[in-house]
Amino acid sequence: MSDGDHEFGSYGGRYVPEDLQEALDQLAAGFDQAVEDPEYRQRLDSLLRDYAGRPTPLYHAETLSERWGADVYLKREDLLHGGAHKINNTLGQGLLAAHAGKTRLIAETGAGQHGTATAMVGAMLGLDTEIYMGKKDVERQKMNVFRMRLMGAQVNEVTRGGEGLADAVDAALEDLVENVDSTHYLVGSVVGPDPFPRMVREFQSVIGEEAREQIQEKTDGLPDACVACVGGGSNAIGLFHAFRDDDVAFYGAEGGGEGADSTRHAAPLAAGEDEVIHGMHTRVIDDDVDVHSVSAGLDYPGVGPEHAMFREIGRAEYTAVTDDEALAAFRELSEAEGIIPALETSHALAHAKQLAEGEHSRDTIVVNLSGRGDKDMDTAAEKFDLS
Numbered sequence: 001m002s003d004g005d006h007e008f009g010s011y012g013g014r015y016v017p018e019d020l021q022e023a024l025d026q027l028a029a030g031f032d033q034a035v036e037d038p039e040y041r042q043r044l045d046s047l048l049r050d051y052a053g054r055p056t057p058l059y060h061a062e063t064l065s066e067r068w069g070a071d072v073y074l075k076r077e078d079l080l081h082g083g084a085h086k087i088n089n090t091l092g093q094g095l096l097a098a099h100a101g102k103t104r105l106i107a108e109t110g111a112g113q114h115g116t117a118t119a120m121v122g123a124m125l126g127l128d129t130e131i132y133m134g135k136k137d138v139e140r141q142k143m144n145v146f147r148m149r150l151m152g153a154q155v156n157e158v159t160r161g162g163e164g165l166a167d168a169v170d171a172a173l174e175d176l177v178e179n180v181d182s183t184h185y186l187v188g189s190v191v192g193p194d195p196f197p198r199m200v201r202e203f204q205s206v207i208g209e210e211a212r213e214q215i216q217e218k219t220d221g222l223p224d225a226c227v228a229c230v231g232g233g234s235n236a237i238g239l240f241h242a243f244r245d246d247d248v249a250f251y252g253a254e255g256g257g258e259g260a261d262s263t264r265h266a267a268p269l270a271a272g273e274d275e276v277i278h279g280m281h282t283r284v285i286d287d288d289v290d291v292h293s294v295s296a297g298l299d300y301p302g303v304g305p306e307h308a309m310f311r312e313i314g315r316a317e318y319t320a321v322t323d324d325e326a327l328a329a330f331r332e333l334s335e336a337e338g339i340i341p342a343l344e345t346s347h348a349l350a351h352a353k354q355l356a357e358g359e360h361s362r363d364t365i366v367v368n369l370s371g372r373g374d375k376d377m378d379t380a381a382e383k384f385d386l387s
């Protein structure tokens with residue numbers, strides 16, 4: 001594949017320095033081979049079951065359903081090891097790296113969730129693990145930094161640019177160019193140059209495959225809508241993929257921050273432009289916008305190229321959900337169902353509520369509960385006075 005070949009309509013591609021082309025070709029070949037290899041498949045399936053905790057349940061949220069006026073089902077990725085869907089991908093890529101004889105994993109992280117999931121797999125597979133993280137995020141996410149170090153990963157503070165996630169990605173890409181023979185860059189979402197978007201999709205698509213079977217068992221049919229939050233877009237693609245050829249509507253909820261018409265948001269699909277970033281052609285947030293949402297896990301200026309295509313062809317609809325809407329949904333799920341969702345996930349819940357009260361009234365809606373909210377207690381405690 002060259003710059004000109006795009007996996008997803010006019011989006012995707014591989015915009016990287018010459019030194020990386022060969023390594024990405026090898027990675028793509030190794031991946032194509034591994035997914036056909038029964039031994040690799042078996043090892044991955046057994047780790048997904050015994051290490052990560054799959055399959056995850058599909059829970060019929062009866063109180064929410066009654067309140068919202070639609071049948072709401074929650075795919076419980078929050079119950080996985082590490083508390084989010086991230087482990088589906090880090091296990092898949094970690095095994096692939098070990099298979100290819102790599103001795104070292106590197107990754108970037110913003111909120112620290114992907115770094116933590118990479119550190120887990122690095123420890124379990126006995127691979128050296130280094131995590132790049134913006135200085136600003138290291139300070140904000142002390143607990144996850146400590147977790148990563150506890151599992152033996154080295155956390156490298158990135159002090160360039162805005163000291164955030166996008167700068168950590170740049171630093172990790174430079175590391176990869178230097179150490180390409182020994183190192184696998186474990187990309188955290190359906191982003192970056194080919195083959196990462198399709199590779200991460202493959203590893204996350206277990207979410208939708210399970211959900212599709214589970215909803216048929218429970219309702220004898222398919223859902224009317226699937227809803228997920230979108231940072232890079234991996235949990236959303238993971239849910240959507242199995243329903244791609246079905247008459248099922250897809251909705252992605254982006255980090256709207258203070259509102260998509262403001263200068264602080266994280267909504268490249270709802271309010272961005274076409275550009276090349278981090279090796280791919282996709283939708284990107286304008287330069288004059290400060291990439292921000294209440295959930296650090298959605299604070300990425302780009303988005304997976306397949307979502308850019310879905311938006312263009314109208315296969316999925318993307319909406320910017322504001323911080324306040326997400327916080328209200330965070331609180332409502334906690335109270336109504338006794339499940340505290342991640343703030344990222346709360347964006348999906350807030351949008352599901354809007355749909356249930358609007359065009360999907362009385363319908364069956366599957367929401368991907370991408371993660372649990374333990375990591376967000378400090379933020380929540382600042383917002384809500386519960387005394």
Ligand SMILES: *Cc1c(COP(=O)(O)O)cnc(C)c1O
Nearest residue numbers: 189231232233234235344370371
């Ligand atoms: C990282 C994260 C996200 C955002 O990543 P995607 O690739 O868009 O899925 C969403 N929810 C949770 C709980 C996360 O940890």
